[in-house]
Amino acid sequence: MTTKAAADQKKSQSIHMIRKGITTGLPIMLGYLPIAVTYGVLAKQSGMTLTELTLMSVLVFAGASQFMGANMIAVGASAMEIIIATFVLNFRQFVMSLSFMNRLRDIGLNWKAPLSLGLTDETFAVSALHPKEAKREKGALFYTALFLTAYFSWIFGSFLGGVLGEVIPDKVSQSMGIALYAMFIGLLIPSIKKEHKVGLIAILAMLINALCIQIGMGSGWAIVFGTILGGMSGIHLLKEDRT
Amino acid sequence: MIFLIIIGMSLVTMIPRMIPAFIVDKLQFRDWVNNWLNAIPYAALGALIFPGILSVKPDQPHIGLLGGGVAIVLSYLGLNVILVVIGAILTVFLLT
Incomplete structure (x- = not known):
């Protein structure tokens, strides 16, 4: 009897976590769809087939790199050039992954390894601001559901873009370009309201990023430096609240 | 050719994402490193916005x-x- 009750509770906790993960992932879905559609359109124009451009979303799952990749394919860059540029642009995900995995210590490697593949700027930003779930029972399911929501939106959007071509008016797709920035802002502001020094960390990172771009650094590296050096201020700023 | 590019892009994206999952259990960070890593999400948000x-x-x-x-x-x-x-x-x- 008790074991059945316990099993039921476990099951409902799993469902609860999955549901919560999907709900938390909805803003990413909203932000991804227009961008993925744009990628699909662009990739199609650069001469990729529908299979190729969708496969790229399935296997790479990194917005900025895919835009760049499609562009470079269009201008006839070599495979090596494209792959190296992708590495440089995505190196920031190493830093993000390290930060995220450090929070996920309570979760086993059997979950952590596959989860790491779903890390993008957006899934990282959202999940890093939900660190409590990592300590809850079935917390891994929360992140899995969140990441899969984002992943499937991305794939679906790319495919759609490849099929639709240019039917979406420029004005609409341009307006949608603000979506992910608005999401980042919508994630950052509540954290700043809770703890003001977090805003200082973000502003420092912005300034360092802008400075790096000013001195002619590529945008991928500029974000890496902005994140690492800006985050360094946390060594001092977050000192007091060790729990 | 394009398939080769996709596979290559996939690998160089997967590897940096995955390495931390494997090394983090083997490392015990000092407090200051933890503070640094905990600040990364906010720094990343800042750098991604502006x-x-x-x-x-x-x-x-x-x-x-x-x-x-x-x-x-x-x-x-x-x-x-x-x-x-x-x-x-x-x-x-x-x-x-």
């Missing part, structure tokens, strides 16, 4: 800034992220 937001409409950087301003206000008022995103999209749509 100056990228200026290029929402590349020839008119103020459009992105205004959209961002609306997002800040809506978010400050405590609205759900989805509504913040929709509000910013509408702002840019109406301004262009």
